[in-house]
Amino acid sequence: MNQVLIVGGGPAGLTAAKTLVDRGTEVVLVERKESLGGMARELTCKGLVECRNCGVCFAMDRAGEILREPNAEVLLLSEVASATKADHGYSVKIKTAPRYITDDCIGCGKCVAVCPVEGKAIFPPTGSGQPRLHWIDKSKCLHFKKGKCDKCASVCPTHAVDFEDRAKNITRNVNAVVYATGIDPIDACEMSRLGCGILKDVVSSVDAERILNEKGRLMRPSDGKAPKKIAVMQCVGSRTVKVGVEYCSKFCCKYATKMSQLLLDTDPDINLDFYFMDLRTLYEPQDEFKLWAKSKKTVKLIRSMPSVVLPGKDGKLLLRAAGETDLDITETEYDLIILSVGMRPSGASAELAKSLGIQTDKSGFAVANHELESKGVFVCGAVSEPMDIEETAVRAAATVSKMHHQKEVGT
């Protein structure tokens, strides 16, 4: 038997799974949430006119492939309860929560419309997550609370609602474990001086991406109007000492620059100011973004970190920032401010990680080392250090090759 457990169904886990399956290895993929894709589910494709190589579709395409793969067992809404060392690897116990919706679901959304619970108890998959199956939150659903509501079941055209679904305990014996739990975005509201959580029109980049992914257009949350003057602010929560994290989150410049280009593609009249410390766009030749910004009359790159956002006149936002040379202070009004947030590793110090012997460094990232790998535990993806989707994919493929290398030498 040759099986590998993959913890986490984000870009790293999916790429690792696909590469393993291509090499003839069976995989068990355990994902905590209801659909595959991880962080990429809520991110938007940034190529309205041309492909901007943001990598979001890469992760989502792999999710679709893995679901069709006969050698991959995908366990959603599941968590690894324990992993104990066995003869040739690990014996893992997996707890799978019931979904209450079968594979017959075609994602029409009729059930969500009729659900009487405030805030709904039946949900579509988050963002562009795969598979496109709905799921029921047991703690909110009236069928389980009061024992009589079955509105969603009666309206479902394919009879996909199954209240008899039960939680499962699954045991698998695997040869190796790939630990790819990914990241959590930093909460922009930790930086309260920038108005997040106080002013409605200050949104984090995660929210902006989600709205763009769902609606295709970005609106002001306060009045639903199209913004005409936007500020994008880098390094919110990253590269700071007092709040947030000290390291650079690496991918924020990449997505923020591409999102700015997307915003200009959707509406060429937008005035966009881009506040940054260092422009660390990855993989882009010759600072393509700088050249692009130069070619657009309405885009300004400002090397400065704004100090505070205040409410301005007529519902606008007032942003105070030092000039590029630290010698002057400017105040500018904006319709919408986007805060580019960084990341923190997710689950690097969870119980499972500890029982597998994964240690963390001083920034909280899981440390991959040879000792761990010789025991059959491979740390992969952004839980080990900051990286973007493209690098994650590269490193996941490299991790798989390491795994096969060890099998050949027989350690």
Add this chain to the structure above:
Amino acid sequence: MKARIQVVLCKCCTEMPKLLNMEKLQKLAEDSSMVVSVMTVDAVCDGKDLARIVGEAKEREIDRAVVLACHKKDISPNLLKAYRRAGINEFLIELVNMREEVVLPHADEPERAQAKAETKLKAALTRAIMLAPLEKQSEEMKTKNVVIVGAGVAGQAAAHEAAKSGAHTVLLEKTSKSLKVPGVIMTHAQLVGASGYGGNFQLKIKAGEKVEELGAAAVVIATGGGWTTLKGPLAKAVKDAVPLYKFYEHMQSGMVPKGPVVIVDTPDPAGKTMKVQDYAWDDTLETVIQLKKKHPELLVYVIFQEMRAFGLSELAYKEAADLGVRFIRYDKAGAPKIDAKNPIALTVKDFSQGEVLDLKFGTLVFASIPANQDNQMIADALRIPMTVDGSIRRGSIQRWPVTTPKPGIFVCGSALFPKSRELAKAEGEAAGTMAGQFVKRGMIEYGGSVAQVTPEKCSACLTCIRTCPYEAPFIGAANKAEIKVQACQGCGMCVGICPSKAIDLHHYTDDQVMEEARTLLGGDF
């Protein structure tokens, strides 16, 4: 032309009827000529509906179909499979993305949405009548060779990986260094020419003095950065300036550097192109931290345009600053200058403070990694695009990372842009894996939507040959252009540029495109 068309209108559960008048669309389809069957279904993605559609197709003996549903990616695999079972060629099925092109963008304007939907339906019907069936073919790969250009960190990793999938690896190395890698190693070898297509390349390799021909299934480019080629006014003014890797070697061997050390990102700071990308940020920080720890009293300056201390390198940046390394940012207007008469002093304008600084230095180090000069030759040989920086341009990430736009050619390491050894190794492994898997398939599939030349119209002007990025056209035995179908990717560039309009792209012929456009835009446009 005779056709029996089936029209399928997908409701997308409830989404389409909410906005569109489905009865009107159905009526429009029914009234069109050559339409024999119109069906409105709840969801094409549902297996039961799909079975109904195919059942109807068989019963009415339809020979082509127009399906109005959602994105190709979502429905096409199952839909095409089902139609294939009913004996209908996949190129005879016209898919219209109603959901993303009509319903979502026009959610607030039902009238415009209805008009657009009707026009799109009419255009699809016009096009469907003109479609012709096409078949795909396959060819065996002649060799299992994977040629890896460059035997650095990335190249060696790629060789190890590709060999695991059963590929025969051939490593080309410019110098004579000896290596422990699987497969053949050719020293003093360079890739000078290539022809063919992914799966069956014919490469010309210059090994020593003679040029050899070699067949290859895949090529991995791992040329790395060009440390040794430092040119610019600063390098000219200061004769004993060293590149960073040499300085690091000297430091490791215990040499004490002379006087204040100044590390500049590039020897050509005021040059036409701002080569900020080239900066070896990781290595610079590692070097200055070691230097400062060994010699705390030594003055160390780092002069740069953009400090790209990605990810956890940021902590090294902070550590270096804490140790007392002085970081000075400049922009092009205040670029560092050296007086040729007094080559121990450097003038630079600090960007954030606005002050002009005069620095006396003992050692000048360049931390620049310019793109490898061999890239140009390799890109010309394989006909793949380059970036303005002179490195190899990667393909779209949609077809996996470390690929180039041309199938069968992979690129990794600093050939893309300067990066750390560890990441270069990971990229090499990924590229090797992909090349290995590519070779393992043993077959290439081709055909379908490809270009074709009408020999009577061709004047053999060679325009198509110069234009094609995939080297598909060639002059055949009849002195007319022909298309190598295996290499053609169906991009249509030759079709557009041919001065005698002798080339047609199957599935997108002039007639098909013009008729569709005429219906979409109305009348004579």
